[in-house]
Amino acid sequence: MAKNTQPIAKRCKALGISPAVMGYAKKNTTRNSNGNFRKKKSEYATQMQEKQKLKFIYGVLEKQFSNYFEEASRRPGQAGENLLQLLECRLDNVVFRLGYASTRRDARQLVSHNHFTVNGKRVNIPSYQVKAGDVIEVVEGSRKIEKFAKLTGADAAVVALPGWLSRETGTLKGVVTRLPERSDIDYEVQEHLIVELYSK
Structure with missing residues (x-):
């Protein structure tokens, strides 16, 4: 790849x-x-x-x-x-934005290694396009991995989510509440x- x-x-x-x-x-x-x-x-x-x-x-x-x-x-x-x-709307970017990975490069690798589902189905394509209403979750078998386990504990870092995403507190489940808009872009371009x- x-x-x-x-x-x-x-x-x-x-x-x-x-x-x-x-x-x-x-x-x-x-x-x-x-x-x-x-x-x-x-x-x-x-x-x-x-x-x-x-x-x-x-x-x-x-x-x-x-x-x-x-x-x-x-x-x-x-x-x-x-x-x-x-x-x-790339899946690897959404994984990064949800706080499941520290960088987009890391998120790309995690997606490629089959750690996520979209609407209950495993997806290992980093460029997969998410849509409004899609639910992104860490697969059950991966939740005990230290990388993911520490995201739900008492010491879990607080993630500043963009307005088009939501994540249930203490879980490894995120939702695309709407498609991103120009005002959601947090860097200068x-x-x-x-x-x-x-x-x-």
Whole structure:
């Protein structure tokens, strides 16, 4: 399975995003601290950076990203917002947002290893698109694993859920209450630049 293995802190710095967006609160780098200010970026470079930012955050490769954009363009509404919604609705991202994994990379691996069900059926495809009303749960046989067991104990960390997801306290069950909207995106991105890039 193809996956993104780029260094987190270095790549975050190059793309101008906080490592916290990726789930890495303590990662940082001071290498080449003035590298991003050497010259003014062209319009194309700025558009490419926004595209690379989304690809990196969600861990998708070029072909898959292009397919997402084509799907977003076919849907009614604004292509840029549709693209963000498609990426947010990936199962690995939902697992990350629900607090079942510390990073999206971790969530991708957990999904691939068959630890989750959607509406009672096991799903091991990280790119699986969830829908409003879907119920995501950790499978019964995986709940005793330390990684999941500590999510329901007294010392379980409090997770700040986005408005489109809910999770029952003390359980390993989450619900997609609605589809994500543009206002739910918690990082800076200028999706219109990506639309302009693909429109050329």
